[in-house]
Amino acid sequence: MSLGKRLTRLRKDHNMSREDLAKRLGLSYWAIAKYETDERVPSPDILSKISEVFSVSVDYLLGLVDDPNPAQLAANTNEQTKDRLPDWVKSLPPDMQQFVDEESKHGWP
Numbered sequence: 001m002s003l004g005k006r007l008t009r010l011r012k013d014h015n016m017s018r019e020d021l022a023k024r025l026g027l028s029y030w031a032i033a034k035y036e037t038d039e040r041v042p043s044p045d046i047l048s049k050i051s052e053v054f055s056v057s058v059d060y061l062l063g064l065v066d067d068p069n070p071a072q073l074a075a076n077t078n079e080q081t082k083d084r085l086p087d088w089v090k091s092l093p094p095d096m097q098q099f100v101d102e103e104s105k106h107g108w109p
Contacts, residue, residue, distance in 0.1 A: 003061055004038035010054045010068075011036075025049050 001009075011021050011032075018032040025032075025046060034040040042050065044058075051058045056068040089100050 001063060002038050003041065003063065004036045006061055006063065007032075007050065008036045010056065014054065021053070024053055 011018070016024075018029050018036070021027075022029050022032045027046070031040070035042055047058050047061055051061060054068075057065065059065045060068040089097055092100070
């Protein structure tokens with residue numbers, strides 16, 4: 001499915017008009033129309049804003065993955081990571097836990 005079709009589906013699923021989405025993104029109606037008809041591709045900044053508005057990943061918008069909610073995958077990965085980590089690491093913030101886990105794969109004790 002193209003970016004335009006995914007964007008159209010997301011917008012309609014959220015009961016938003018093109019005008020509503022344009023206002024939220026600080027764009028014109030016509031910019032949204034061109035994105036939805038695949039006449040133009042949004043810049044990386046706009047893609048990021050779109051992903052935030054709809055709580056989906058940029059990879060989903062671009063059609064690289066079919067799961068629109070990668071946070072669920074990240075949460076599952078974090079739980080698996082926690083099972084492998086020593087207790088003292090589990091008390092760290094999640095991003096630090098992930099850092100320690102990644103470093104331990106490279107021989108860090």
